[in-house]
Amino acid sequence: MLPVGSPFLPIFLCVACNDLVASGRDRKPNALVQVAVIDPHKQHLVSHACTEIVEANKDPLFLTGVTFPSEYPASPETLVKLSVYDAKDKTQESVSKHFLLCMCVSFLGSATFSVGDLLRAKDERLTLSLRSSDGVCTAGTVVVSRLKMGEMEEVDVDQITTDIPSQKCPLVYESAHHSCTDRENNPLTGPVFKNPVCKVYRFQTVDSKWMLVREQMEECTLSFSIPKQLLALYIQEDMSRVQDLKELGDLSPHWDNLRKEVMTRYAGIISSYQETLAEMDKINGCSFKPSCCKAQKSLEFIPINLHTQRMRVTCPKKTDAFYDIVTVGAPAAHFQGFKGGGLQRLLSRYEAEKKSTAYQCIYYSPEHTAKAQEVLNIMSLLQPLITRLVDQLLQAAHEHSSPGLRDALKHLSDKTEQFVHTLKDELVKSALLALHAAQPGYVSKNQKSTRAQSQHQEPLSLKHQDTIPHHKEYDEEEWDRLWANVAKCLNCVIAMVDKLQEEDNTKQDPVPEHQLADVITSHNPGDWREQLCPLVTRLKDCVMEVVEKAKRAMTFVLLQEAACSIPQGFLLQQRRDIVFSQALAALACGFVMRLYAGMQDKGFLRQLHLVGLVAQFESLLSTYSEEFGMLEDMEVGISDLQRVMFKITEAKSDDLSDLQPLVCGRRDHFTVEVPLPKLVFHTLPEEIKEGKLLRVFPVLFNVGINEQQTIAERFGDISLQERINQKNFETLEAYYKSLSEKVPLECKCTTLKSFLLKKHLHLWSHICRRLNGIRFTSCKSAKDRTSMSVTLEQCALLRDEHQLSKDFFVRALDCMRREGCRIENVQKNIKCRKYAFNMLQLMAFPKCYRPPEGTYGKVDS
Numbered sequence: 031m032l033p034v035g036s037p038f039l040p041i042f043l044c045v046a047c048n049d050l051v052a053s054g055r056d057r058k059p060n061a062l063v064q065v066a067v068i069d070p071h072k073q074h075l076v077s078h079a080c081t082e083i084v085e086a087n088k089d090p091l092f093l094t095g096v097t098f099p100s101e102y103p104a105s106p107e108t109l110v111k112l113s114v115y116d117a118k119d120k121t122q123e124s125v126s127k128h129f130l131l132c133m134c135v136s137f138l139g140s141a142t143f144s145v146g147d148l149l150r151a152k153d154e155r156l157t158l159s160l161r162s163s164d165g166v167c168t169a170g171t172v173v174v175s176r177l178k179m180g181e182m183e184e185v186d187v188d189q190i191t192t193d194i195p196s197q198k199c200p201l202v203y204e205s206a207h208h209s210c211t212d213r214e215n216n217p218l219t220g221p222v223f224k225n226p227v228c229k230v231y232r233f234q235t236v237d238s239k240w241m242l243v244r245e246q247m248e249e250c251t252l253s254f255s256i257p258k259q260l261l262a263l264y265i266q267e268d269m270s271r272v273q274d275l276k277e278l279g280d281l282s283p284h285w286d287n288l289r290k291e292v293m294t295r296y297a298g299i300i301s302s303y304q305e306t307l308a309e310m311d312k313i314n315g316c317s318f319k320p321s322c323c324k325a326q327k328s329l330e331f332i333p334i335n336l337h338t339q340r341m342r343v344t345c346p347k348k349t350d351a352f353y354d355i356v357t358v359g360a361p362a363a364h365f366q367g368f369k370g371g372g373l374q375r376l377l378s379r380y381e382a383e384k385k386s387t388a389y390q391c392i393y394y395s396p397e398h399t400a401k402a403q404e405v406l407n408i409m410s411l412l413q414p415l416i417t418r419l420v421d422q423l424l425q426a427a428h429e430h431s432s433p434g435l436r437d438a439l440k441h442l443s444d445k446t447e448q449f450v451h452t453l454k455d456e457l458v459k460s461a462l463l464a465l466h467a468a469q470p471g472y473v474s475k476n477q478k479s480t481r482a483q484s485q486h487q488e489p490l491s492l493k494h495q496d497t498i499p500h501h502k503e504y505d506e507e508e509w510d511r512l513w514a515n516v517a518k519c520l521n522c523v524i525a526m527v528d529k530l531q532e533e534d535n536t537k538q539d540p541v542p543e544h545q546l547a548d549v550i551t552s553h554n555p556g557d558w559r560e561q562l563c564p565l566v567t568r569l570k571d572c573v574m575e576v577v578e579k580a581k582r583a584m585t586f587v588l589l590q591e592a593a594c595s596i597p598q599g600f601l602l603q604q605r606r607d608i609v610f611s612q613a614l615a616a617l618a619c620g621f622v623m624r625l626y627a628g629m630q631d632k633g634f635l636r637q638l639h640l641v642g643l644v645a646q647f648e649s650l651l652s653t654y655s656e657e658f659g660m661l662e663d664m665e666v667g668i669s670d671l672q673r674v675m676f677k678i679t680e681a682k683s684d685d686l687s688d689l690q691p692l693v694c695g696r697r698d699h700f701t702v703e704v705p706l707p708k709l710v711f712h713t714l715p716e717e718i719k720e721g722k723l724l725r726v727f728p729v730l731f732n733v734g735i736n737e738q739q740t741i742a743e744r745f746g747d748i749s750l751q752e753r754i755n756q757k758n759f760e761t762l763e764a765y766y767k768s769l770s771e772k773v774p775l776e777c778k779c780t781t782l783k784s785f786l787l788k789k790h791l792h793l794w795s796h797i798c799r800r801l802n803g804i805r806f807t808s809c810k811s812a813k814d815r816t817s818m819s820v821t822l823e824q825c826a827l828l829r830d831e832h833q834l835s836k837d838f839f840v841r842a843l844d845c846m847r848r849e850g851c852r853i854e855n856v857q858k859n860i861k862c863r864k865y866a867f868n869m870l871q872l873m874a875f876p877k878c879y880r881p882p883e884g885t886y887g888k889v890d891s
Contacts, residue, residue: 042177042230043096043148045081045112048157050088051169052116053136058086059116061138063172065096068109075111083117088170106146112172113140114160139168148176177230177242221689222255222622223248223338224317229850233842235345235833242344243828247337247851249317252622252691254310256615257331259693260700261307264607267696268296268303274585278465285468285589288391292592295600302604306331320859321811325364331611334359335812335859338623339851341824343832353827354627355795355805355820356620357855359812360651361612362663363605372662373609374750376602384594391593392464401457402587403698405580412449413577419445420566423523427558432531435558439527446520449573453513453580461583462509468586512576519569526565530558607697609667617645617671617726618691618702620804625678629710633773634802639717640772642725644765644803645671648794650815651808652734653748660810661732665754671728674700678718681705726804727765729758731794735815735879762797769801795823796830814865817852818879844882853885 045063052059062083066075084090115135139160148156155175160168229245272293281289309328319332335358342352362372370376381396394402419442426434592599624643628634637643647668651657681688684707692703701723711719718724732751798805807823809815825843828834834842847853847865857863867875867886 043110044092044175044177044232045096046089046091046173047114047170048089048173049170050090050114050116050138052088053118053138058088059138060085060118061087061090061092062115062117062135063092064113064115066111066113068111106144106149108145109142110145110174111140111142112158112174114138114170114172137163139170141172143174148174177232221686222251222619222691224251225249227851227854229846229854231842231845231850233828234835234838236835237833238835239346241346241828241832241834244342244344245339245824245846245851246342247339247855250336250338250615250619251317252615252619253318253333253336254313254316255690256618256693256702257333257611258307258310260607260611260614261303261310261331263693263696263700265300265303265307268300271588272296272300274581275589278582278585278589280470281468282470288593289589291596292589295592295596299600299604318858321359321813322860324359324811327365330363330365330608333361333612333615334364335855336616336619337812337855338619339820341827343828345832351831352627353799353824354623355807355823356616356623357807357812357816357820358612358616360649360660360664360808360810361609361616361667362660363608364660366605366608368656368659368663370659372659372664373602373606373666374662375659376605376662377666380595380598380602384599391590393594394587394590398457398587399591400698401455402461402584402591405452405455405458406584406588407696407698408452409449409577409580412445412452413573416442416445416449416573417570420570423527423566424559424562427530427562430534430558432534435527435531439524443520443524446516446569446573450513450517453516453576457587458580458583459509461587462579465583465586509579512572512579516569516572516576519565519572523562523565523569526562530561605663606666606670609663610670613664613667613671614674614693614700614702616806617674617728617804618693620645620806621676621702621726622691622704624802624804625704628802629713635715635718637769637773637802638724639715639722641765641769642727644762644798644801645726645728645806646762646794646798646803647728647730647806647808648819649730649732649808650735650819651732651810653732653751654734657734657810658750661750661754664808665730668728668730671726673698674702675723675725677701677703677721677723678711678714679703679705679721680711680719681707684708727761729762729765731755731758735809735819735875766801811859813856813859814867815879817847817855817865818875818881821846821850821852822878843878848882848885 043065045065047061047063050059050061060083063081065081068075081092084092114137116138118134118136139162141158141160143156143158148154153175155173157171157173160170160172162168226246226248228247231243231245233241233243235241275289275293278289280286306328310331318336319329319334321335323329324334337357338354339357340352340354342350344350362368371379384393419438423435423438423442426438595603621643625638628638647664649661649664651661651664653661682705689705689707691705693700694703695701706714732754734748734751795805807816807819809819821843824846825834825839828842829836829839853863853865856865860866863885865881865886866888867881868888872880872886
């Protein structure tokens with residue numbers, strides 16, 4: 031902790047009053063306290079916060095506490111004024127800082143103290159007499175005490191509790207910034223998290239002790255940086271596609287027209303993405319998209335309301351524990367809408383329709399299209415790699431290094447064999463034939479036979495035929511010879527290396543001194559390079575020739591896919607890009623958060639590189655109306671995250687700009703590189719430091735929670751939810767099986783399915799946490815239903831893991847929902863401290879999902 035002499039101190043204040051007397055002697059006061067600080071520069075009071083109203087209680091223990099915001103950080107000289115009021119009008123739904131303007135109150139007295147007085151007091155606790163506006167003592171006292179995270183001690187309950195029969199939840203303390211101590215002690219804090227909001231509570235355990243609970247919610251800069259990087263990659267990929275189409279060469283008029291149309295469509299997407307990226311570049315300093323902007327076109331790639339939330343728990347004589355979760359609006363294309371459904375339905379319908387409209391092109395299945403893209407990717411990786419390995423081989427030969435020669439040859443052999451294996455696919459061979467047939471002047475065998483008969487009958491027409499371009503007949507065996515030549519060239523290189531090394535071994539025998547000069551002259555180090563050079567040059571030439579042909583063939587396959595896709599396929603690709611962008615931003619945020627939290631956990635790091643992490647997305651969307659389409663979008667977006675790998679790298683420096691995650695790759699495979707500071711990076715396992723790609727296993731479980739889901743369950747169709755849950759349970763079960771074979775776990779596999787069938791969300795979260803996974807919770811906007819889910823999960827964790835008293839469970843739940851980080855999230859999104867629930871929705875909710883009285887109502891969101 032910081033010493034008293036430090037300029038700024040992390041201060042959490044607890045406020046209570048004793049012996050208050052109401053303005054009307056026939057009743058107990060409805061007390062509340064306004065907190066103000068004295069601006070040290072302007073020397074006037076600044077309204078800072080106020081507590082909730084504690085009804086009919088002369089000794090109130092207030093639920094809402096106080097911390098100091100960044101604009102007025104606490105120092106020992108800071109003066110704090112507490113003003114106590116009796117609220118006659120008790121119908122106020124949510125206490126405002128400007129409560130004097132909106133409710134009828136009576137002033138009961140005030141007290142002023144300095145932060146230094148509090149820090150020097152015994153147990154950092156002050157009891158102050160209340161005084162009237164003219165300085166005369168009045169009835170009652172106010173008690174102020176300081177709480178410290180991480181320094182919780184055993185305290186007798188009688189010392190800090192009072193008679194609070196009307197209160198619904200325990201103490202909460204509010205903060206709008208990180209303190210220095212937070213930065214040092216909090217493993218979440220990193221280069222991508224900003225604008226924290228903190229709340230601190232004190233709850234009672236079953237053994238009448240007190241735990242200190244801190245919520246911390248932050249925005250994530252990846253909300254914008256990941257989508258911007260993806261857009262740049264999408265543009266680059268599509269521009270490369272256009273260039274590949276141009277390089278197909280001459281095509282017959284039919285195919286050339288299709289190519290031009292496809293290139294026009296790509297140009298439209300590129301232009302649209304460039305415009306969106308330019309609009310996003312204009313936005314400075316923003317790190318989250320509020321729910322009210324979910325259908326804004328210029329922000330459609332940005333995830334909705336992405337935040338991280340951590341709950342840290344400090345108990346007497348126990349190690350602190352923390353629980354993380356990422357909240358984000360369901361990844362979906364809100365601007366495009368859901369009238370025709372979401373991606374899952376649209377893609378299925380599109381594939382069926384594509385077969386019937388493929389008359390103008392050659393139909394290739396989605397598997398063939400994916401294979402064509404895979405071949406292109408492998409070639410783009412292996413061809414330059416083979417060239418580099420050939421250069422390494424020649425350098426080793428030049429240096430006359432036998433070990434270097436052996437190593438370079440081994441790697442060259444492995445990569446060349448992988449290259450040849452890729453090109454032996456029948457798809458490449460059939461695509462070459464199709465491309466040949468699409469070129470100008472192509473004549474099929476039937477046409478040749480007919481033409482030969484015609485020419486035999488009318489020999490004079492031969493002169494006219496001279497104007498037709500000569501088109502040689504396609505040799506189907508030519509392709510087999512080409513890739514086989516690559517293998518033969520490699521074998522020649524291997525044989526030459528063996529020969530050179532055998533000769534070198536022979537020369538290791540003792541040589542008479544008078545013959546030594548002749549040996550050196552006739553076998554200088556340059557001989558190896560000279561003998562290898564023609565062979566490896568031939569190998570490179572063969573590889574290049576094969577790449578050129580295969581690239582054109584696979585590009586032709588992708589042309590068929592694109593031609594059959596006009597225009598619907600291009601629109602679906604854009605929708606898929608949008609949804610994936612939102613999902614990847616959330617995943618990258620969760621991965622970084624989990625990585626920072628687990629840096630000291632050797633078991634977690636071992637699991638990370640041996641198996642990977644499970645990323646569990648919890649959805650609260652209904653299977654009715656528009657949310658049905660949102661869920662279909664989300665299903666595809668989360669599934670597409672299987673194409674993402676992570677790589678941890680050493681940052682160039684500790685500067686924040688060098689610690690930002692970077693995305694590379696193309697649509698079928700992306701890698702997110704996460705840089706770490708040098709000192710941190712060198713503590714990682716060797717496998718991770720060597721650049722091993724780290725897998726993430728995304729799973730999605732849905733439990734619809736609102737009145738529309740009630741309608742769907744009673745009168746509609748919930749098969750989508752059931753199919754999603756079953757499919758993802760199988761993925762989770764397979765992950766667990768793989769994990770349990772390599773890393774010992776406490777969780778039993780047999781419990782997974784029973785948890786799933788119970789449809790209890792906190793049980794799914796239990797499984798995810800036991801598996802060291804990343805937790806995500808989503809509804810349409812990650813605002814209202816998500817808040818109910820997160821707060822319920824947090825209280826369940828306090829009950830199950832930290833022995834929260836059952837008498838405090840509902841009070842804790844109400845307190846988190848009324849005063850905690852989630853109501854602040856609502857405020858950030860819609861500028862109103864109300865959850866957007868109506869009475870019909872509340873009636874459909876399980877009881878544990880209903881917010882406290884006065885915190886909900888119809889709002890414009």
